Amino acid sequence: MIFLKNILQQLMGINPFRGDVLPSRTYVFERGRPCLPFPHLLNYKTPLLIFDAFYTNAKSPDLFERDNRYLYLMGMPPIFITRDPAVIKSILLATGDKPGQFDRDTSPMAGIARATGVNSLLYANGKVWRKQKQMSAGPFGKGTLFQPEEFHEFEKTFRKTIEERLIVLRDALKISQKKLTRIEIEQEIQPVMLEMLVNNFFGGSVEYKELRERYVPALLSLIDYMITDTVAPNLSAIHQFVTGKNVAVQQWREALEDLTDIALAGRGEKAGHWKNFIGDVEDEEALRSNIRVFLAGALEATTSFATWTLSHLSRQPELQEQVYSEIKDTNVYDPESLTEAKLLNNCLNETLRLTPSLYFFPRKATADTWLKLDDTRKIMIPKGTTIRLDIWNANRNEFFWGKKVSGYPAGSFAPARWDVLARKGVSRRNLTHFGFGLGARVCPGQFLGQLEVGLVVGAFIKVFKFKAVNNVTGARAGVTTKPDDGTLIDLELR
Numbered sequence: 001m002i003f004l005k006n007i008l009q010q011l012m013g014i015n016p017f018r019g020d021v022l023p024s025r026t027y028v029f030e031r032g033r034p035c036l037p038f039p040h041l042l043n044y045k046t047p048l049l050i051f052d053a054f055y056t057n058a059k060s061p062d063l064f065e066r067d068n069r070y071l072y073l074m075g076m077p078p079i080f081i082t083r084d085p086a087v088i089k090s091i092l093l094a095t096g097d098k099p100g101q102f103d104r105d106t107s108p109m110a111g112i113a114r115a116t117g118v119n120s121l122l123y124a125n126g127k128v129w130r131k132q133k134q135m136s137a138g139p140f141g142k143g144t145l146f147q148p149e150e151f152h153e154f155e156k157t158f159r160k161t162i163e164e165r166l167i168v169l170r171d172a173l174k175i176s177q178k179k180l181t182r183i184e185i186e187q188e189i190q191p192v193m194l195e196m197l198v199n200n201f202f203g204g205s206v207e208y209k210e211l212r213e214r215y216v217p218a219l220l221s222l223i224d225y226m227i228t229d230t231v232a233p234n235l236s237a238i239h240q241f242v243t244g245k246n247v248a249v250q251q252w253r254e255a256l257e258d259l260t261d262i263a264l265a266g267r268g269e270k271a272g273h274w275k276n277f278i279g280d281v282e283d284e285e286a287l288r289s290n291i292r293v294f295l296a297g298a299l300e301a302t303t304s305f306a307t308w309t310l311s312h313l314s315r316q317p318e319l320q321e322q323v324y325s326e327i328k329d330t331n332v333y334d335p336e337s338l339t340e341a342k343l344l345n346n347c348l349n350e351t352l353r354l355t356p357s358l359y360f361f362p363r364k365a366t367a368d369t370w371l372k373l374d375d376t377r378k379i380m381i382p383k384g385t386t387i388r389l390d391i392w393n394a395n396r397n398e399f400f401w402g403k404k405v406s407g408y409p410a411g412s413f414a415p416a417r418w419d420v421l422a423r424k425g426v427s428r429r430n431l432t433h434f435g436f437g438l439g440a441r442v443c444p445g446q447f448l449g450q451l452e453v454g455l456v457v458g459a460f461i462k463v464f465k466f467k468a469v470n471n472v473t474g475a476r477a478g479v480t481t482k483p484d485d486g487t488l489i490d491l492e493l494r
Contacts, residue, residue, distance in 0.1 A: 002384075003075040010072050019370070019379035023068035023080060030057050037071060038079075044231040047477045048359065051390050054081045063399060070385075077365075077384030083393035085400045085434075086373045091363055091389060092438040097126050100369060104129075104441060105362035105386055111230030112296075112479075115222060115253065117289025121444065122297065132290065133444070161200060162459045165192050165208070170463055173493055182469060184486035186307045189456065190216045193302045196452055197295060202263040203272025218255035219296050225249055227478050260291045297479070298445055304357035304480040305348075305453045307487040310460065312351060312413045314468035314489045319415070320461065323347060324494075327458050338454055346415035348454060352435030353395045354413050357480040361437060363387035391434045392481070400431070465492045 006016070015022050026037060035043040037053040058066040067084040082088060095102040103125050106113070113123040121132045169188065173181050191212040198204040198211070206215070229236045240246040264287075267274045313320045326343050338345070365385040372378050381387070395401065401410035406421055408414035421431060432438055436446035443449070460466075466489040476484040 002077075006072070006077065007075045010075070016072065016078050016382045016385075017070070017080075017379060020377040021064045021068075021373075021379055023070045023082070023379075024058060024060055024065040026054055026057070026069045026071055028071070028073060032056050039231050041232055041235070044227065045478070048392060048475060048481075051081065051083075051360070051388070051393060054390075055083070055393070067397070077382060077386065079386045079388070080381065081388040081390055083390040083397060085394045085397055085431075086375070087371070087379075088361075088389045088391070088394055088434060089432065089438060090371050090373055091387065092361065092434070092441070094369070094371065094439075095363060096440040097130050100367045102363045102369065102387070103366050105364040107386075108230060108362050111226035111228070111233065112293070114229060114233075115226050115256075116292035116296065117285060119283060119286035120289040120293045122293045128286075129441075132286065133440075161196050162192060162456055165195075166459055166463050169491075170493060173491065180490045180492050182488065182490050184488050185310055185466075185491075186303065186482065186486045189306050189310075189487075190220075190299065190303050192456065193306070193452065194219070194295070194299050197298055198259065198263055199272075201273050201448065202291075203266030203269075203274060204262040205265070206259070206262050215255055215259050216299070218252045219259075219299055221248070222252035222256060223296055223300060223479055225252065256292055256296065259295055260288055263291050263295065264288070294445070298449070300478075300480045301357045301443075301445070302449050302452050304482050305351065305449060306456050307482055308355040308357075309347060309351040309453065309457050310466070310489070311468065311473060311483040311487045312355070313347065313457075313461070314466050314487070315471070316413070317465075317467065319347070320465070324461050328462060330458070338451075341454075341458070343415060344454065344458060346418045348450065348457070349418055349433065349435075350413055350415040353401070353433035354411075355475065355481060356391050356395060356433065356435045358435070358437070358443075359390075359392040359477055359481050361389040361391065361434075363389060389434075392475075395433050405431075463494060465494055466490065467492075 008014075009016055013025075015025065017023055028036065028038075033053045033056045034049040035046065035053050037050060039047065039050055043050060054069045054071070055066070058069060060066050064084065068080070068082045068087060070081070071079040082091075091102055095104070097103075106123050106125070109123050113120070116122075118124070119128060119132075121129065124132060165188070191208060194211050194216055195206075195208055198206055225236075240249060266272050313323065323343050327341055330341065364387065365381045365383055368383050369381050370378055371381060396410045398410045399405075401417075403409055405426075406414075406417035408417045408420075436443040436449070469488040469490060470485050473483045473485045473487075475481045
């Protein structure tokens with residue numbers, strides 16, 4: 001019956017949504033698009049263009065209709081995509097495990113789940129997700145990480161790791177006797193981030209050289225494989241068999257398993273952050289699944305966050321020097337020092353706004369759900385609707401983030417906008433960049449990520465001046481977004 005109802009609505013052009021405001025319909029084939037509005041083998045490596053395809057012909061005078069679009073065909077429930085911050089906020093806050101709430105749509109993570117396990121915070125829904133969320137609240141919470149004693153312990157080990165790697169890079173520059181050295185800094189950031197996760201956070205022990213030469217390449221290759229396996233699992237399996245790539249995939253999986261073992265090794269001695277994991281683990285495989293997801297996901301997300309920040313600062317030398325002046329005398333990054341580094345924090349927030357690591361959030365309507373927006377308008381989203389919350393474009397929405405609101409164009413990197421918003425009394429609660437999500441399914445690692453990236457960026461600026469090689473860089477997107485030039489910079493010692 002639902003199938004027939006959908007077919008009838010689709011043929012008659014009936015909007016399946018109800019309420020005070022309605023999204024506008026888009027179609028599979030329209031002129032002027034950069035690509036088709038769904039992922040397939042020819043466009044899955046350019047997901048930002050897929051989102052753009054939804055809005056290409058959105059020319060309604062009504063802002064809501066331009067920012068909220070739906071695809072409706074073949075008797076299936078609608079696919080709803082939105083770049084409207086108010087709608088995104090409402091859906092994120094209405095996501096959970098209670099009846100009638102939105103669920104996470106797991107289809108974009110299918111390949112990740114096959115590689116890491118289905119019983120993880122990333123993939124699970126319902127009671128399984130709730131239980132795992134409660135387990136992660138202690139070790140990843142701000143109340144734990146920013147306790148003075150706990151913070152100093154991790155800040156010290158994190159800072160030691162960063163300083164050791166920067167010293168190696170600094171000495172290499174000195175030996176070369178060149179004033180400037182051209183480098184893709186993304187390649188340098190990745191092993192540092194993984195080392196902090198495995199050795200500092202989990203209390204493991206693995207040599208930097210092995211991280212750089214074995215584990216980072218294996219994880220990056222496995223992540224790329226996960227994406228292909230999500231879009232076309234059957235073709236991916238055939239391709240592996242025919243080309244012999246299945247041998248390489250198995251090696252990547254083994255590397256992830258070995259790294260998971262290293263991360264778990266300190267558990268018995270309560271090394272690293274294991275002492276903050278409370279209670280017995282009933283499902284050991286679920287624990288391993290979460291460690292696998294965390295190692296791969298956190299490597300991707302923190303690398304994205306750090307490289308985008310450095311990429312933006314490399315194009316604004318005056319701003320870079322202002323940040324340097326703010327932190328040059330900071331030798332201990334405690335909670336108070338990080339709070340006082342106002343400009344650095346503004347740069348981090350602006351990075352998450354303009355170039356978020358996680359560029360969309362998938363959701364699913366479990367029931368006909370009435371959504372109340374901030375201005376009291378309502379919209380009903382039909383049961384079964386596939387939802388894509390387009391964070392990348394929402395954070396560039398001129399109406400919400402532009403000159404009239406913040407004093408700066410929404411599409412520009414302007415950390416000063418956060419001071420303007422603060423003076424206007426606009427809080428992060430009212431105008432969020434969704435960089436780590438929002439609501440019940442907010443990223444559990446957000447505070448750890450902020451700590452890591454703040455330390456890396458701060459330490460880097462204290463040692464080096466750097467300038468972008470390219471005047472402009474685009475974005476490449478997979479699991480996360482990153483600068484498409486690998487953050488290519490000319491590096492100079494201070």
